[in-house]
Structures are given as C-alpha cells and as structure tokens.
Amino acid sequence: MVPDMMTGLVQTAGKTVFALLSVPLLVLIAALILGADGRAVNLDAILAGSSTAHPLGTDALGRDLLARLAEGLTLSLSVGVIVVLLGSLIGISIGVTAAWMGGWVDAVLMRVADIVLSFPGILLAIALAAMLGPGVENLVMALVAVGWVGFSRLARAQVLALKHAPYVEASLAGGSSVGYIATRHLLPNIAAPLLVEASFGLAAVIIGEAGLSFLGVGVQPPAASLGTMIKEGTGLMLVEPLLVFWPGLILFMVVMAVNLLGDRLRDRLDVKGNSGGA
C-alpha cells in the first residue's frame, strides 16, 4: 500500500487545523466583543497604532483594522461556502445527468465542461467577473461558473462506475424512479470523493475571491474583503507594513487549515485523487 498521505501530518492534522484557525477565530471573537464599525471613517485617527479602542490600529481612512479583518474574513468564508454549495449542486446535477443519460446529452455536457477546463480557472473567473461588473453577487456567479466543472466530472465518473451495480439495477427493476435512485442510492455512494473535492474547492474559492478582489474585479469599497485589504495595504507598505501583513496572514491560515482538512478527509475516506490545492 502506498502511504498516499503523510502519516505524521495526519496524526497532528487535527491540532494543526485548530492552531491555524485560532488566530482567525480570535479576530472574529475580539471584533464581536469590541463591536467597532469597520466602515466608520475617522480622519483624526489615520494609520493609528495599537490602542485599547483599536487593538490592531487603523487603516488609511482611520477605520478599525480588527473590525475590517473580521468583516473580510466573514465575507471570504461566506463567499467560499456559497460558491462551493452552488457549484457542487450544479456540478453534481450535471455530472449525474450526463452519466445517467449517456449518448448526446453526455457528449454535449462534457464538451462544455472540457471547454471551461481549457482555461486557467483564475483567468476565466477574472474575465467573467470583469464583464459582469463589480459586486459580491457577480463575484459569486463568476466563481460558480468556474467551480462546478470539477464536481461534474467527478460525479459523472463515479456514477458511470455505479450505474450498472446490482443494487441500482435491482432498484430500477423494482420500479423506483430515477430521482429516487439518484438520491437514495447514487449520491450516498459517491459522497466521499465529492466531499474531498468540496474541501479543496473551498480553499481554492477563498483564494479566488481574495485574488479577484485584489485585482479590483470583486468586492468593492467600502465593503472589506481580505483581498481588497491586501491591495490597499500593498500601497501603504512602506508606511505601515502591518496593513498588508494581517489580512494576508488570516487568509493564509484559513486556506491552509482548509487544505489540511481536505488532506485529512481524503485520507480518512480513503479517496484516491490528485493532490489538491488551489
């Protein structure tokens, strides 16, 4: 047997995930307790250092950095979860349909998937987001348009392998509807690899959201995204390096925790697949 996962990593993965998530969690909790408004401009407190009112200081518009980090993190996580949910729902439906119907339906659907896969994911998302215009909804749409493909290919391959399994054929012979078979027999049996795909997908989407926002085609001011904060911070790097350090660190820790979780899931569920990552 090939040790597909690093034994050491797996043993300590739980603790590491917890350690990685502790800083982002602390940011969320502290921001909740302090209750500062991350959008409140205060021109008297521009680039202020750490204080009781602003534990991490303020940005170029005097806005509380901690509150903005919490807002950005919440946004990144929500976008990540929504995109993965929508993408998996669409992708799995398409993949199952393609595998089940076969013939031209399969050919057409998989051709479309191939074409989407012919772009570097981030490039297609950038182009789509730019064309759709700024805003969180459009950002979600752009990321879903890229993200469904992985799920559809995976679901299709899994269903193809199960389509002629005795229990599926027995259920068909017994008069079960296709919908019943799909939800009752197929989905539970293909769930494990899809779950692994979802966790790596979540990491990729979180980086994708921040990347698009960094490039200016995602979340727009005054809303905070970790990506826009890194962009703003880069401009002020010489004056206040912490403005770019914090949002990036939080983003990095969350993404690494999610990736590690994906590794662990893959190992637990014994899914063979390509090594994940963005």
Place this chain on the structure above:
Amino acid sequence: MLGRVCAIRILQAIPTLLGVATLVFFLLHLVPGDPVDALLGESALVADREAMRHALHLDLPLIQQYTAFLGGLFTGDWGNSIVDGRNVFELIMERLPATAELAAFSLVLALVLALPLGYWAARHAGSSKDYAAMSFSLLGVSIPNFWLGPMLMLLFSVTLGWLPVSGMDAPGSIILPAITLGTALAAILSRMARSSWLEAMSSDAMRTARASGVSEQKIWWRHAARLAAVPVVTMFALQLGAVLGGAVITETVFDWPGLGLLTIEAIQRRDYPLVQGCVLIIAGFYVLANLLADLLGLWLDPRQRHGS
C-alpha cells in the same frame, strides 16, 4: 500505434480551441450592459456612440461578428485596441517575451526545488524529515501569491534592500516575481514527486530488482525514478499552462510588463478587444500545454496508449 494515437489527440485539440474561442467571444458579447455605454458613459452623444459601435463592428448581426472574429483569428487580425488603436495581436506579441521569461524562471525554480524535496521526503517517508518537507509543500499551495509577493518585497527590497521592488529593468528584478510564481508550482510538483516515487518503489518491479541484488541507490535512481517520472513530467507540462494564469496576479503585484499585466490593464480600461485577445492567447497556451502533457504521457507510458 503511438503516431496514430498522438494524431487523434492533436486533432481533438482543434474543436477544443474552437470552443475556447467561441466562449471568449460570447463572454464579451452576451454579458449584460452595453460595452459602448461602459466606454463612453451613458451621457455620450448619439453620433459618438454610433461611431464607436461601427468601429467595434457592434452594429453587425451577432453571427456576422462571430464569423468575422473567427476569420480574424487565422489572419492575425485580432481587432484594434480601443484605447490606443493599435493592433491587438501586435500588443500581445510585444508583451509575450516578458511573460515567457518569468514563466521559464519560475518553472525552472519549481523543478530545482521540487525534485530534491520530493525525493528527500519519499526517501524518509513517515519520518520527521518527510513531515517537514510536506509541511513546506502544504504551505506553498496555501499561500496566496498576491500576499507572498508583497511580503517578499517588504523583506528583500524594502528592509534588506537587496533586490529591486518592481519592474523588470534593474538587475535581479526577476528573482522575487519568479519565487512568487514558482512557490505554488514547487509545492504541487514536490508532492507529486514524493507520491510517484513512493508508488514506484512499492511496485513489484522494484521488489524483483531488490531480490536480484540491485543496490538500493540504483533502484531509487535508475528504476523507480523512471517510473516516477511519468506523472511528474505530465504534471510539469500541465503547469506550463497553469503558470500563465498565476502570472496575471504575479505580474500585477510586481508591475512586470507581461501578458498578465496587459490583461489586467485592458480590463481596467475596458479595452474589450484587447481583453478578448489576452484571454484567448492565455487559454490557447493552456490548451496546448494540456495537449503536450497528454502526448508526453503517451510517449513515456505505453499503458496509456491503450483504451484511448
């Protein structure tokens, strides 16, 4: 046999490229909102709008625009930039060398880092050395390049003053962008190298070699390395394409005047013909890299030739 299978793969890439071109065209023509409005503002004079519409061929029926677009792809007529009126294809060709240079440096860097790391981790599989190597690789895939770039800049350019901050004119200016772009590639490749090497080592062929007295060193380097190379080479070819996607962000961070930066500039200026051209050329390279990965796989691993 090999020739025929390769020919089929190459032919299969043609409809894919056509599909890519079609998607790019419709991406820019069917999105909500009028590009002319976006360019001139809604308060523009009707005459100006009509002139712009005509210049961009937006006054033609969609299907006619589409056929003209496809025809133009083959003749090098990719339209003109709205901003400075220059030929899109020429603009792209001007920026291509900078991106090629950055991509080449990043890929070489990734290989030089990944192969020893992957080997080292595989050789010490399960030990703390493996753990350290794979933690580094996990770090590499998780670190966003639009953060790694500024952090490297802060350390090596601002604080230590060793390297230029951005641009490509000063000596050594390629080092930080190449590290930024190459880190994730190195991480992915080292993981692949490690798992392929381990998989190769656990095969029956290696057991036989060991049983017949071949030295351990020779098994690792001569026998297993050859088996392990197949997925690593394939992955490397895939990265040739992926690196162009990453270049969009890295070039923006370092103001590196390549194709990626051109794409973002075109998007910011709403220069639709240029956006179209940039996306098309990057996706085109991506398809070709995937094709190359396929062909290399076929060449290196005879098993793949069957069932295709």
